[in-house]
Amino acid sequence: MAAGDKVSSHEARWWEPLPGGNVRCLLCPRSCNIPSGKTGFCRIRKNIGGTLCSLAYGHPAAINIDPIEKKPLAGFLPGSKTFSIGTYGCNLGCVFCQNYILSRGTYTSPIKPEECSPASIVKMATENKCRSVAFTYNEPTVWAEYLIDIANLARSSGLATVLVSNAYVSPEPAREIFSCIDAANFDMKGFSEGFYSEMTGGSLAPVLESIKLFHSMGGHLELTNLVIPGKNDFPEMIDDYLSWVGEELGKEIPLHFSAYHPDYKYNASPGTPPQTLLDIRVEAQSRGFSNIYLGNIMF
Ligand code: SF4
Numbered sequence: 009m010a011a012g013d014k015v016s017s018h019e020a021r022w023w024e025p026l027p028g029g030n031v032r033c034l035l036c037p038r039s040c041n042i043p044s045g046k047t048g049f050c051r052i053r054k055n056i057g058g059t060l061c062s063l064a065y066g067h068p069a070a071i072n073i074d075p076i077e078k079k080p081l082a083g084f085l086p087g088s089k090t091f092s093i094g095t096y097g098c099n100l101g102c103v104f105c106q107n108y109i110l111s112r113g114t115y116t117s118p119i120k121p122e123e124c125s126p127a128s129i130v131k132m133a134t135e136n137k138c139r140s141v142a143f144t145y146n147e148p149t150v151w152a153e154y155l156i157d158i159a160n161l162a163r164s165s166g167l168a169t170v171l172v173s174n175a176y177v178s179p180e181p182a183r184e185i186f187s188c189i190d191a192a193n194f195d196m197k198g199f200s201e202g203f204y205s206e207m208t209g210g211s212l213a214p215v216l217e218s219i220k221l222f223h224s225m226g227g228h229l230e231l232t233n234l235v236i237p238g239k240n241d242f243p244e245m246i247d248d249y250l251s252w253v254g255e256e257l258g259k260e261i262p263l264h265f266s267a268y269h270p271d272y273k274y275n276a277s278p279g280t281p282p283q284t285l286l287d288i289r290v291e292a293q294s295r296g297f298s299n300i301y302l303g304n305i306m307f
Pocket of ligand 1: 034039050
């Protein structure tokens with residue numbers, strides 16, 4: 009461990025060595041080239057002496073017991089409690105992030121996270137009468153090694169597994185992560201490459217591929233779209249999104265449209281007017297979508 013690290017580390021998967029001691033992380037489409045002693049874009053995968061390590065393994069930064077509807081999941085184990093964990097870090101750079109303290113936090117900050125083995129997470133979930141474990145709050149795929157170990161133990165203990173994710177993950181690790189997940193809510197941040205490039209620093213195409221992959225593997229799928237006035241609320245953009253969902257996933261998929269509020273680096277748009285979300289619901293229902301949910305509305 010390098011001096012200054014405040015937590016133990018765990019060797020990562022999905023990486024390759026590069027000349028000169030650098031490593032390339034292959035977990036998400038960023039494919040970060042990481043010099044020794046540095047972390048990748050997500051801040052929680054670090055090159056320690058030529059080995060890529062997961063700083064998040066065993067170190068959740070947030071643990072809560074939530075209603076499953078808060079993930080949000082409307083059609084999976086309704087009325088149940090889910091044992092929810094998150095760490096620091098994220099592989100997108102959304103300027104409007106609604107949870108930046110975790111997503112842009114690091115493991116060299118003064119806050120020392122708890123140390124929790126996968127077995128201790130499952131034990132706490134069971135003791136608290138939760139029916140599932142949820143990987144949530146920050147972007148869980150960037151701590152895939154920890155997620156997979158918890159998920160496999162949870163399932164062998166009779167618990168379901170839930171993923172709340174931006175779906176910005178490469179196909180090979182995605183297949184392995186999704187194979188141990190029962191239900192997912194993926195965040196589709198805006199239905200254009202321009203929106204992803206300008207507002208998230210990522211791209212839409214890999215997100216859509218991951219969503220299709222999860223759907224093809226048979227898990228329970230729901231999607232969420234945070235609606236930002238003047239950025240991703242254009243009727244044509246919403247129409248394109250609905251067309252894609254209808255063609256690729258079917259019109260029964262639960263779709264959540266949530267109100268945004270100004271946060272982090274972005275305050276150029278006002279909070280989402282309730283009428284915008286109500287109009288989207290009317291449009292979606294008129295096109296045959298049967299499960300439309302609106303979130304964070306402030307009347
Ligand atoms: S998971 Fe993190 S380190 Fe790996 S490629 Fe993505 S942003 Fe970079």
